[in-house]
Amino acid sequence: MEAVNPNVPWDRDELTVGDLAARSGVSVSALHFYERKGLIASRRTSGNQRRYRRETLRRVAFIRVSQRVGIPLADIGAALDTLPGDRTPTAKDWRRISQAWHDDLDARIEQLSRLRDHLTDCIGCGCLSLRRCALTNPHDELAETGPGPRTLLVDGLEPDGA
Amino acid sequence: MEAVNPNVPWDRDELTVGDLAARSGVSVSALHFYERKGLIASRRTSGNQRRYRRETLRRVAFIRVSQRVGIPLADIGAALDTLPGDRTPTAKDWRRISQAWHDDLDARIEQLSRLRDHLTDCIGCGCLSLRRCALTNPHDELAETGPGPRTLLVDGLEPDGA
């Protein structure tokens, strides 16, 4: 009862990339991609094939849930980096790092609610007087990253231009 | 008092691309981009320069607010296409097309709230038992577009795998 699967010499609690893909619902190419980005790690067999610890399944699940929440991969990776490297993460570890997402979600829900509530005032009324408009005030950091627009809505619009 | 600015022969309620950029807070390159995408339109002078109707200011403001809400440009364009082409859109027109964003925001706020409330159950507890997890159920359409992952979180994860 203590023997692992006798078909394989190396420790068989490991998963191939195909196994991990099947069990996590993430494509093989995405797993390769996550590995290149340092979000997951693997051992290599003598034949250069990847073998993942079962623990990786939980990491991948965390990645997907985090993406669902709207967190970019880079941030997810940073969070994963705070997990202990010397031991298998515990429930407490996962609770800690997911707490940040909870707070993030709170903030974004609040932001969207504000936006929704002012939408009627601003576009809804047809005036779009952005100088006075609540939507004008950049309360958020949504569009700060990347090569996007440098300015959000700034003033300069007429009280009733156009 | 009825004369327009005598310096210019053509109707001077028009804006140059620089005017529009300054007044909307959107860069010239972005305005060119919007025009290529059909979100805004311009007349050309004899010297091939763009001239925008003042009404365009309101369109651009609508575009920016919509992006703030999180709507992709293609959808914004589709909404703008429903505006009347034969007359200047009225307050009622703007109210109508912004109503869709309001509903969209409602839906997304609801979705994020669900996600937040289940986050603690799922990651927070450390189990990540995605087969039973509320996060597993694809209630949304967030990740349906583009060359992204074909599958969200699907079942196949162990009750307590890894």
Place this chain on the structure above:
DNA sequence: CTTTAACCTGGACCAAAGTTGAGGTCAACC
């Protein structure tokens, strides 16, 4: 009439989050 600022086009480039394909190897089954 000249100068200068603003305009024009086209193409290259950025990031994110992967996918797709070519060309080649590995492993497991019969």
Place this chain on the structure above:
DNA sequence: GGTTGACCTCAACTTTGGTCCAGGTTAAAG
């Protein structure tokens, strides 16, 4: 021991929302 399916790497391509640059033209002011 051969076939088949899974695996490997590397590079190119995708989408969205733009920016930046080169090389050339226009418009307005002096």
